[in-house]
Amino acid sequence: MGWLFILSLIVALALVYKPLGDYMHRVYTGTKHNAVERVTYRLLGVQSGTEQRWGAYARSLLAFSIISIFFVYVLQRVQDKLWLSLGFAPVPDHIAWNTAISFVTNTNWQAYSGENTMGHLTQMVALAVQNFVSAAVGMAVAIALVRGFARRNSDTIGNFWVDLVRGSLRILLPIAFVGALVLVAGGVVQNFVGPHDITTLTGNVQHVTGGPVASQEVIKELGTNGGGFYNTNSAHPYENPTAWTNWFEIFLILLIPIAITRTFGKMVGQLRQGYAILAVMGVIAIASIVLTNVFELAGNATVPQAVGAAMEGKDVRFGVANSATFAAATTLTSTGAVNSFHDSYTPFGGMMTLFNMMLGEVAPGGVGAGLYGMLILAVITVFVAGLMVGRTPEYLGKKIGAREIKLASMYFLVTPVLVLVGTAVAMGNEAGLAAMLNSGPHGFSEILYAFTSASNNNGSAFGGVTVNTPWYDVALGMCMVLGRFLPIIFVLALAGSLARQTPVPESAGTLPTHRPQFVGLVVGVTIVLVALTFLPALALGPIAEGLF
C-alpha cells in the first residue's frame, strides 16, 4: 500500500507538470501587468518596466528581507497590544528574533510552540505572509539565474519587485486559496476561535484550540516553508486530519519544485534540458523515499524491535510507510514540516532525513532554491567533466570560466561550513551540549540535525533538542541568515555574469547536457560531493547508532 501511495503521488505530479510549468513560464516572461499589479507597483513606487542588473536585484531582495525580518520581529514583540493575541505575552526577544529570521529565510525553524506562544494575528499577518513571500523570493532567484542562461549580451536579469509580486499573487495565492478549501473539506480548521474548555467523557477538561489554520497550512506546504500552526505541525489532527490530506500535503510540497524544471526548460528554449534536471531530481528523490520507507518498515533498532514496529512518534491514521514518505519529502525539499517525529526514527531512517538535507535540498529542493541549487551542481558537473577531457566547460551555451566556477564553488561551500563549524562549536561548549535530550550518538545527531536543518533552511528537527535558549536562537539564527542569503548573492552574481556572455555555438566537443549520461554524472557528482563532506559527521551520529 505504501508503494501505491508513492506511485500515485508520482502520477499526480506528472499530470500537473506541464500545465503548471507552462503557466509559471508565462507568469515570469509575460510583459503585461494586470490591474492589481499596476496598483501594487504604484503603491511600492517602483518602475515595473525597468530591469535591474544583478547588483540592484540583489540589493532589492536584501532590502525586502531585512525589512521583513524587522516587521515580523516587531509584530511578535507587540502582539499583546494588538487584536487576536489570545492573551499571550510578547514573544521573548531571542525567540522573536530567531523566528523572524526563520520565516523570512524560508526555514521555519520553530524555537517556540505555536499553540501557546503565537496569537492568531501574529500567525496570519507575520508568519503566514512570510510563507508566501519567502517562497516567492526563492522562485525569483531561480528565475533570475535561468534568465542568466537564457539571455545573450544582457546587463540585466529581471526586476525583483515584478518577480516577487507575480510569484506571490499569480502563482502562490490562487493555488493556496483552492488548496486551503480542499484542506478544510478534509477537516483542517479555519476560524478565529481561541482556546476554550470542554469536558471529556471521563470528566476532565480539554482546551480546544482554533485558528486560521487551513490558510496557513496550505502555503506552509506549497511554499516549502514548514512552520506549523501548532507545535506538532502536520501530525496535529487540525493540521492534517486524514490519510488523504496527508497525501495532498505531500503533493503540495513537491508541486512547484518539480514543475519549475519545465519552466526552466521553456525559458532556455530546450525542454529537454528541463527534463534532464528533473531526471536528476527524480532519481535521487525516488531512491531516498524508497530507502526511508525500507529502513522504517524494517525497524532495525532495539526499541522498534521491542515494539514490533517503528510506531513511536507516529500517528495511527498515517502509519509507518506514509509517515516515512512525508519525512523524505519534507527533507528533500526545504519544507521541514513533519507528520511524525524524526528523533524517534530508526537510526538509518533518521539518517536519510539528515542526508536529504545535506544533499543541499536539491531533489527537488525548496521552491526556487531547489532549481538554483541543482543548476549550480550542473555547473560544477560540466566543470568536472571539462577537466576530464581538457576542454573549456560550457552549460547551455555559456562558458563556465574562472569567475563562474568560483561563484559556484563558494555557493556549494557555504552550507557545509555552517553545518560543520556550527556543530563543532555546539559540541565544544556547555550551552551547546545542554540542548540534548538523548545521550550518546543520538544526542550528537540531534545537534548535527539542528545545524544541518538551519543552514539548509529546512526547519525540521530531531525535536528532542532544546533550542529555545538564547545561545541556540542566536547560533541557529546566524546559520539561517548566512545559509540563505550568501548562496543567493552568489547565484545572482552568477546570473549576472552568465547573462552578459555571448553564447558559444555547439560543437562536436560540447558535452550534451540532456542525455542520461549527463543525468548520471550530476547524480554522481552530487552524491560524491556530499558524501565526502558529511560522511565523517554521519559516522559519529546515526551510523554509529545503527551499527552498534
Added chain:
Amino acid sequence: MNRLPSWIKQHLAALRAVLVLTAVLGVIYPLVTTGVAQALFNGKANGSLGETGASSLIGQSFSDADGNPVAKYFQSRPSAASYDMLATAASNLGPEDVIDTPDRASLLTQVCTRSAAIGQLEGVSGARPYCTPDGVGAVLKVFPTRAVSVNQACPAQPFVTTYEGVPVECGKPGEDYAAGRTVPIRGGATAVVPPDAVTASASGLDPHISAAYAALQAPRVARERGLPVERVNTLIEQYTTGRSLGFMGEPAVNVLELNTALDKG
C-alpha cells in the same frame, strides 16, 4: 523623493512592499478563505465538534483523575502531551534510548512498563522482546568480569543470572556504568499487546487506535458494561475508518466516537 539616496529609496520600496503584501496575503486572503470555508464546510472549519463540544478529530485520555484507565472505556494511545491541546508534543526519544537515568525512564522501559500494565488490564500476557518480566528494559552493561542489568535497581532479581559466563547483578542507583558495553537482550517473548498501544503518538492527540488494539480491549469493555462482545465488536467496526481510497494511510478506530456510542447504549 528623487533626491533621496538610492539605498534609502530601495528600503522605502521594501517597506511599502511588506505592507502591501501583508494586506493582501495576511489579511484579505485569510479572511476570504475563512468566509468561504465557513459557508461551505461550517462544521469542519470549526473543528468537527460533536454535541458535547469535543472534536471527533482530537483524541482524549480515558483515565480518571489519578491517571488510571477507566475500565468501561476503550483506552487511547499513550501521549507525550497527555492529550493537552495547549502543549502538543511527541516524546522525541530515540530508537536506542534503552538505559534509565535518575531523571527519566528510557523509551525502552516506558514501552515495557506500558506493555505490562496493558497486559494486566486486559488479562493477557504483557511480555515483549527486550523487556524483563517485571516490565523494564532488558539491558545489560557488560564488563570483563561482570554484567549489570542496569534498569533493574537492587534488590530486584536480574532477568538473567549469567551472560556469556559472567554473573549478572542488579543495578545500584548512583553507580556509573558508562564504561560498560550496552547489550539489550531480546529474550524469547512474543508480544500480544499491539505496537500502537505501547508507543506515544506524533501529535500527542492521536484520536485513533489500531484495529488490533481495539480487539484486545473489546472483551474487557463488554464485561464492564455487561454487553455481549459481538455488540462491542459491531460498534468497533462502525467507527473504523479504512484506508483513504483504499491505499492511503492505515485502518484506524476512532476511540472517542466509539466510547461516545457505547455511552449512548
